[in-house]
Amino acid sequence: xxxxxQPTLTSSxxxxxxxxxxxxxxxxxxxxxxxxxxxTLTAMGWQILSTGGTARLLRENGVEVTDVxxxxxxxxxxxxxxxxxxPAIHAAILARGNxxxxxxxxxELGYPRIDLVxxxxxxxxxxxxxxxxxxxxxxxxxxxIGGPTLVRASAKSHADVLIVTNPDDYGELxxxxxxxxxxxxxxxxxxxxxxxxxxxxxxxxYDVALANTLAHxxxxxxxxxxxxxxxxxxxSGGAQKALRYGENPHQPAxxxxxxxxxxxxxGLAAAVQHGGKELSFNNYLDLDAALxxxxxxxxxxxxxxxxxxxxxxxxxxxxxxxxxxxxxxxDDALASDPESAFGCVIAFNTPVTKSTAERxxxxxxxxxxxxxxxxxALTILSEKKNRRMLTLQNMSSLEMKTQFRQIDGxxxxxxxxxxxxxxxxxxxxxSAQADPNQVDLARFGVAVCAQVKSNCVIFIQPTTTGFxxxxxxxxxxxxxxxxxxxxxxAGDRAQGAMMVSDAFFPFRDGIDTSHExxxxxxxxxxxxxxxxxxxxxxxxxxxxxxxxxxxLFRH
Numbered sequence: 001x002x003x004x005x006q007p008t009l010t011s012s013x014x015x016x017x018x019x020x021x022x023x024x025x026x027x028x029x030x031x032x033x034x035x036x037x038x039x040t041l042t043a044m045g046w047q048i049l050s051t052g053g054t055a056r057l058l059r060e061n062g063v064e065v066t067d068v069x070x071x072x073x074x075x076x077x078x079x080x081x082x083x084x085x086x087p088a089i090h091a092a093i094l095a096r097g098n099x100x101x102x103x104x105x106x107x108e109l110g111y112p113r114i115d116l117v118x119x120x121x122x123x124x125x126x127x128x129x130x131x132x133x134x135x136x137x138x139x140x141x142x143x144x145i146g147g148p149t150l151v152r153a154s155a156k157s158h159a160d161v162l163i164v165t166n167p168d169d170y171g172e173l174x175x176x177x178x179x180x181x182x183x184x185x186x187x188x189x190x191x192x193x194x195x196x197x198x199x200x201x202x203x204x205x206y207d208v209a210l211a212n213t214l215a216h217x218x219x220x221x222x223x224x225x226x227x228x229x230x231x232x233x234x235x236s237g238g239a240q241k242a243l244r245y246g247e248n249p250h251q252p253a254x255x256x257x258x259x260x261x262x263x264x265x266x267g268l269a270a271a272v273q274h275g276g277k278e279l280s281f282n283n284y285l286d287l288d289a290a291l292x293x294x295x296x297x298x299x300x301x302x303x304x305x306x307x308x309x310x311x312x313x314x315x316x317x318x319x320x321x322x323x324x325x326x327x328x329x330x331d332d333a334l335a336s337d338p339e340s341a342f343g344c345v346i347a348f349n350t351p352v353t354k355s356t357a358e359r360x361x362x363x364x365x366x367x368x369x370x371x372x373x374x375x376x377a378l379t380i381l382s383e384k385k386n387r388r389m390l391t392l393q394n395m396s397s398l399e400m401k402t403q404f405r406q407i408d409g410x411x412x413x414x415x416x417x418x419x420x421x422x423x424x425x426x427x428x429x430x431s432a433q434a435d436p437n438q439v440d441l442a443r444f445g446v447a448v449c450a451q452v453k454s455n456c457v458i459f460i461q462p463t464t465t466g467f468x469x470x471x472x473x474x475x476x477x478x479x480x481x482x483x484x485x486x487x488x489x490a491g492d493r494a495q496g497a498m499m500v501s502d503a504f505f506p507f508r509d510g511i512d513t514s515h516e517x518x519x520x521x522x523x524x525x526x527x528x529x530x531x532x533x534x535x536x537x538x539x540x541x542x543x544x545x546x547x548x549x550x551x552l553f554r555h
Contacts, residue, residue: 002253004421005061010100011032013340017148018508021043021044021045021047021191021218022047022115022155022182022183022184022511023046023047023048023049023092023114023115023116023118024038024041024046024048024049024114024115024116024117024118025046025049025050025068025084025089025114025117025118025119025150026038026049026050026054026117026118026119027051027052027054027068027083027084027118027119027120027146027147027150028054028118028120028167029120029122029147030120030121030123030142031053031054031057033167033170033171034054034058034118034170035057035058035061035063036168036170037118037167037170037174038050038052038058038065039061039062039063039065040174041174041177041182042063042064043176043307044177044181044182044319045136045182046115046116047066047183047212048065048066049065049066049067049068049071049114050065050066050067050068050183051067051068051076051084052065052076052080052152053336054084055067055068063067063378064202068083068086069083071088071089071287072084072086073086073088074086076485079121079531080505081145081146082146083146084146084149085090085145085146085149086110087111087452088109089114089150089340090149090150090153091105091111091162091396092104092113093114093117093150093153093154093157094114094153094156094157094232094385095111095157095160096159096160096486096548097113097158097160098159101503107255110228113160113229114160114161115149115160115184115185116155116161116163116164117161117162117163117164118152118164118170119147119150119151119154119163119164119165119168120146120165120166120202121147121151121165121202121203121206122142122143122144122147123142123211124143124144124206124209124213124460125141125206125209125213125259126264127139127142127265128142128209128213128217131287133217136217136218139214139217140441141212143210143257144206144280145371148203151163151194151202151203152163152199152200152203154196154199155195155196155199155200155203158192158195158196159189159192162184162187162192163195163196163199163477164194164195164499165195165199165202166198166202166216168196168413169198171355173187173191174513175197176188176191177291181533186422187310188290194449195287195513199230199393200451204236204268205236205461206280208235208236209214210237210452211234212230212234213507215230215483219274221423228402228403228415229402229414229415230402230413230414233313233404233411233413235404237256237257237258237259238256238257238265238269238291239256240254240255240256241254241255241256241257242254242277243255243278243280243284244278244280245280245281245418246281246283247281251281253281254300255268255269255279255281255284256267266286266290266394266469267288267291267392268287268288268392270392270394271287271390271392272297272390272391272392273388273389273390274373274378274388274389274390275378275382275385275387275389276367276383276385276386276387276388276389277386278387279367279388281346282314282368283367283388284434285315285540286312286313286314286315286366287312287347287365287367287369288302288345288375289315289316289317289345289346289451290312290345291318291369291370291392291395292309292348292398292451293308293310293312293317293347293448293451294309294310294347294395294448295349295395295397295398296308296397296398296418296447296451297349297447298349298395298396298398299323299399301398301443303321303324304324305323305324305351305465305466305467305526306324306327306349306350306467307322307323307324307325307326307328307329307348307349308320308321308322308323308329308347308348308349308350309321309329309330309332309333309346309348310322310333310346310347310348311334311336311337311341311345311346312344312345312347312378313332313340313343313344313345313431314348315450315470316452316453316475317341317448317452317469317474317528318333318337318341318344318472319333319334319335319336319337319341319446319468319469319472320333320336320468320469321336321380321466321467321468321469322466322467322468323331323445323463323465323466323468324465324466325355325465326348326350326352326353326355327353327355327356327359328463328464328465328466328484329348329466330346330356330359330360332357332463332465332466332468333364333468333469335468335470336357336468336471336472336489337468337471337472337489339347340489341363341368342364342366343364344364344365344366345365345366345367345368345369346360346367346368346369346371347368347369347370348368348369349370349371349372350370351370351371351372351373351377351542352368352370352373352374352377352381353374354373354376354380356376357373357374357376357377357378358379358380361383365384366386366387366388367387367388367389368381368387368388368389368390369389369390369391370389370390370392370395371391371392371393371394371395372389372391373389373391374394379549384420385465388534392435397418397446398417398418399417399418400415400416400417400418400491400549401415401416401417402414402415402418403415403416406483408416418447418450419446419447419450419550419552420550421446421548421549421550423439423443423518424441426442426546426548426550427526427546427547427549428545428546428547428550429535429537429538429545429546429547430530430535430538430543430545431539431542432538432542432544433544434521434542434544434546437462438465438498438521439460439546440525440545440548441460441461441462441498441521442498442521442546443466444460444498445458445460445467445469445500445523446499446500446523446548446552447461448469448500449501449502450502450551450552450554451503451554452472452501452554453473453474453539453554454473454475454552454553454554454555455475455476455477455478455482455501455502455503455508456467456472456474456475456482456502457473457479457482457483457499457500457501457502458471458486458499458500458546459461459471459472459487459489459490459493459494459497459499459519460498460500460548461493461496461497461498464476464497466495467525468543469491470490470493470494470497471485471486471487471488471489471490471491471493471494471497472485472486472489473485473486473487473489479501479503479505479506479510479512480513481550482507483499483510483513483514485519486499487513487514487517492513494517494518494519495518496518496520497519497520497521498513498519498520498521498522499521499522499523500522501522501523501524501525501553502525502551502552502553503524503525503551503552503553504524504525504527504531504534504551505524505525505528505534506528506530506535507530507534507535508536508537510534511534511537511543512536512537514528515537515543517543519543520542520543520544520545520551521543521544521545521546522538522544522546523543523545523546524545524546524548524549524550525548525550525551525552526547526548526549527549527551531547
């Protein structure tokens with residue numbers, strides 16, 4: 001493999017001198033590796049055409065360069081907005097080598113063929129992501145015109161023109177050309193098509209970034225930007241990261257970061273892994289679920305209980321706890337369902353302390369994600385060699401945003417985030433009234449319930465340092481069955497617990513069953529035609545019942 005930073009080729013191409021020498025047009029914003037790339041091409045007998053800062057850099061490093069302006073006979077104008085948009089450039093790219101008429105016209109015009117184009121684009125995505133935001137005028141100036149035009153033209157003509165948009169491809173292409181003694185015509189079609197596909201993917205991602213960003217930044221489009229859901233679904237992402245397999249060994253799988261070139265990674269794409277084997281498809285799903293739960297407890301409203309621990313198994317929570325102490329949060333979350341927590345994924349919303357790492361000890365844990373790890377904590381946790389620890393420094397509070405889900409034949413979109421409940425409007429509908437401590441417990445439970453698969457109920461209790469789940473009944477076709485499952489998990493700890501439901505109870509049987517196992521307070525949305533029947537059942541048992549008015553299904 002040729003080192004793209006150290007040119008090694010010294011021979012020229014036999015019979016390729018003067019006007020017959022292959023020509024490369026190099027005009028790049030990201031100049032990493034470009035000097036070595038151009039130097040090596042020159043050593044193989046190529047002529048280099050270039051523009052602006054790229055030409056200046058190459059000359060400073062001893063590369064002989066022909067300015068594009070000398071080829072077009074037209075100066076660069078409008079601060080470089082127009083450089084390569086000229087027939088002398090695009091005719092030399094778009095002429096079809098297997099069409100004698102095209103080649104005759106090119107000869108008649110006196111435009112030699114361009115055999116290779118190396119272009120990368122203005123960093124629109126990176127500039128758009130800057131904080132504080134740049135001005136609209138500065139953002140507009142980052143919209144590349146000539147670059148994408150060159151890229152698309154060259155990719156269209158990939159049978160005749162090599163197109164390179166990623167500096168990481170310089171080395172492999174140079175190696176291929178070295179084996180062909182510098183002759184571009186000897187480069188195989190598979191290589192040409194791969195480079196062309198990379199080029200099209202880059203311009204497609206660039207256009208998606210432009211459309212999505214400008215829809216929210218241009219003043220005249222404020223009405224569109226204010227809409228909750230986009231008018232059109234435009235999605236692009238980063239390069240494929242192959243996974244060992246999908247949910248099962250027979251399913252190929254990959255992870256695609258949501259950020260594109262120049263954008264800052266976020267979420268799991270920004271997480272830094274410490275030790276252990278590569279993450280699996282299921283690990284990603286479980287980590288995503290763990291983050292949703294954990295991020296629900298970041299913000300000033302949870303300052304009294306700053307530490308949250310979430311234990312996940314198959315995307316559902318085994319236990320969730322918030323506390324004034326991180327070790328206690330772990331203990332309380334584990335106590336919710338220690339049997340199911342075997343081979344789990346754990347999330348903390350605060351850096352993992354050495355004391356917490358010691359308390360986790362030998363417990364079988366697949367992954368642990370947190371904003372950081374104290375000195376010594378990673379060492380302790382890494383004693384189990386297959387554990388994966390991940391640092392996600394920017395673990396922000398869970399906010400409402402648009403989420404997409406693919407189904408057969410299309411996509412669904414909805415806003416998703418922490419439940420929006422005005423607690424001053426939550427009603428206590430029973431004779432037994434709720435006290436402030438019960439309201440705090442209910443706030444905790446509703447945030448947990450919002451992230452559990454429906455139909456669900458959860459049982460929660462106060463602890464000595466905060467609040468915790470004691471039983472979770474997730475994803476059932478019957479709400480009464482969800483109550484029974486939560487009861488089995490809770491055991492004796494169901495006595496005096498609060499039950500939170502993601503949707504209303506259509507019949508009183510759920511209340512009857514919960515009373516039998518010791519529940520003393522219920523939180524539900526209300527809204528059933530039999531609400532009064534359910535309220536009467538709660539009053540009959542002396543239970544407290546709150547109506548939030550907000551359903552919390554998660555399919």
